Amino acid sequence: MAKKPVKYTIVDAFTESAFKGNPAAVCLLDEEREQQWLQSVAAEFNLSETAFLITVHNQNSNPRFALRWFTPVAEVKLCGHATLASAHTLFSSGLVDANSIIEFVTLSGILTAKRIPAINEEETKHGLFYVELDFPVDPIKEEESNVAEISSQISEALSGATIIDLKRTQDSDDSLVVLESGEALLEMEPKIDAIVKLECARGLLVTAIAPPGSGFDFYSRCFFPKYGINEDPVTGSAHCALAPYWCKKLGKCDFNAFQASKRGGVLNIHIDEKSQRVLLRGKAVTIMEGFVLV
Numbered sequence: 348m349a350k351k352p353v354k355y356t357i358v359d360a361f362t363e364s365a366f367k368g369n370p371a372a373v374c375l376l377d378e379e380r381e382q383q384w385l386q387s388v389a390a391e392f393n394l395s396e397t398a399f400l401i402t403v404h405n406q407n408s409n410p411r412f413a414l415r416w417f418t419p420v421a422e423v424k425l426c427g428h429a430t431l432a433s434a435h436t437l438f439s440s441g442l443v444d445a446n447s448i449i450e451f452v453t454l455s456g457i458l459t460a461k462r463i464p465a466i467n468e469e470e471t472k473h474g475l476f477y478v479e480l481d482f483p484v485d486p487i488k489e490e491e492s493n494v495a496e497i498s499s500q501i502s503e504a505l506s507g508a509t510i511i512d513l514k515r516t517q518d519s520d521d522s523l524v525v526l527e528s529g530e531a532l533l534e535m536e537p538k539i540d541a542i543v544k545l546e547c548a549r550g551l552l553v554t555a556i557a558p559p560g561s562g563f564d565f566y567s568r569c570f571f572p573k574y575g576i577n578e579d580p581v582t583g584s585a586h587c588a589l590a591p592y593w594c595k596k597l598g599k600c601d602f603n604a605f606q607a608s609k610r611g612g613v614l615n616i617h618i619d620e621k622s623q624r625v626l627l628r629g630k631a632v633t634i635m636e637g638f639v640l641v
Contacts, residue, residue, distance in 0.1 A: 351377060352638035356440075357394070358432035361581040361612035361629040363475050368612040369581035371432035372397040374505040374639060375442075382422075386641060389417035395576045396429035400437075403452055410443045414451040414458075420575040424454040424520070427480060427583010428612075434460035434478045435631035439533070458482060458487035463628065477615075477628050486517040486589040490547075497522070497547045504554065504637055515548065516588040522548035523588055526555040529566045533607055543572040550574070552585045554592070557605065565593050582611030586624045590618040603606040 355374045362368025372392040376399055389397035398418050403411040415435060416426040431450060435445045449460045463477035490497055490513055498513050501524055512525035522545075526532050534553040542551060550571035557563035567589055569582040579585075586604060594600055602616040615628040 352640050353377075355636070356436045356633050356640055357392075357635040358431075358435050358631050358633050360428035360431040360435070360615055360631045361606070361611075362632060363630045365634050367610050368629075369396075369428040369579065369610065369633070371426075371429035373429070373433050373436045374399050375403040377437075378384055380458050382497050385421075386414065386417055386422070390419045391418050395579050396423070396424070396426045398429040398433045400433055407450070409448050409450050409459075410438075411450040411452060414453050415576065416453075416575045418571075418576055422454075425482070425575065425584045425587070427482065427586065428459060428581050429488075430460065430480055431583060431627070431631055434462075434480070436633065438462050438476070438478070439474075439633060450570050455483060473588045475630055475632075477630055480583065480627040482584070482587050482625045482627060483518075484521055484591050484618065484625055485584070486623075487523060487588060487592050488517050489512045490515050491523075500545060500547065501551065503525075504538050504551075505547060506536045506538060508535050514592065516552070517583065519550075519588065520548060521550045521552050521585070521588070523592060524551055524553045524555060525592075529555045529561065529607075531555060532566050532568060535568070537570055537578065539570070539572050539577045552582075552588060555587055556596075560601065561605070563605040564587065564597065565598075566605050566607045568607055568636075578608055578637050580608040580610040581606045581614070582631075583614065583627050586614055586616055586627060590625050591620075592615050594618050594620065 359368040399415045400412045406532045451458045460483045465475050509527045514523040553565040569585050600618050604610045604614045617626040
C-alpha cells in the first residue's frame with residue numbers, strides 16, 4: 348500500500364459542460380514516484396492523459412510544480428488539456444491563489460498558466476473561469492521526401508479524404524493534414540488500424556477551414572493510436588502547430604478553434620510570432636474526485 352493515498356481529480360478540459368471536452372486525471376503527489384508506478388496509474392485511468400503534479404520549492408514568488416504527462420502506454424513531452432486540467436484543479440481547490448501565475452516544470456521547459464475571469468455573469472454564477480496556457484510554437488516544415496506517396500497513404504487511412512496540403516510538425520513529428528473543407532473533416536471516417544501502421548509520423552493532425560457562419564476559424568481532429576489514443580477528444584498541444592499554420596494561411600494571429608471529435612472542444616488562441624509562443628485559453632469542469640490507494 349502507498350504511504351499516503353494520492354488525491355486525484357478528473358477534469359473535462361476545453362469545455363464548460365460535463366462529459367464534453369477532453370477528460371484528464373490530475374494526481375497530486377507528496378513525493379517522487381517511480382516511472383513504472385506513474386505509467387501503471389495512467390493505464391488504470393485509461394484516459395488520453397494523466398497528469399502528475401509535485402510542488403517545487405523555489406525562491407520565485409510564483410507557485411511552481413513539476414508536471415509530467417502519461418498516456419495509457421507512454422510518457423509525452425507536451426500536453427495541453429492535462430495542463431489546463433492541472434491548473435484548473437490548483438485554482439479551484441485553493442491550493443494556489445486566483446491571481447497567481449502557475450509555473451510548470453516539464454519536459455518542454457517551464458510553462459505558465461493563469462486564471463482569466465469569466466466574461467459574463469452567467470458563467471461567474473456557475474463558477475466558470477478561463478485558464479490561459481503559455482506554450483511554445485511547434486514549427487511547421489515541409490515533408491522532406493515521398494510527399495505524393497505519404498499523402499496517398501494518409502488519404503487511404505482517412506477513407507479516401509481529399510488532402511489539399513500536407514506538412515510535418517518539427518517538435519512532435521506529427522503529420523499536419525489539411526482537407527478541402529470543414530464538412531469533409533466532419534464526415535471523415537478514419538481507419539484506426541491503417542493509421543497505426545503509418546510509418547510517416549507519430550500521429551495525424553487533420554484540419555480544415557471552418558464553414559462560414561460556424562463561429563470558428565478552423566476545425567481539427569487528432570489521431571494518436573501509437574500512443575494508445577485512437578482519436579483524442581481535444582488536443583491543446585496540436586494547436587501549437589495548427590495556430591502557426593493557419594496564421595500564415597488566414598493572415599491573423601487570433602483564432603476561435605473547434606476540435607470536432609464526438610465530445611468536441613473549444614480553444615481560443617493567440618499566436619505571438621515574435622516570441623514564437625502560443626496562448627491557449629479554455630474552460631474546464633471538475634467531474635470527479637478520489638484517491639489512489641496503492
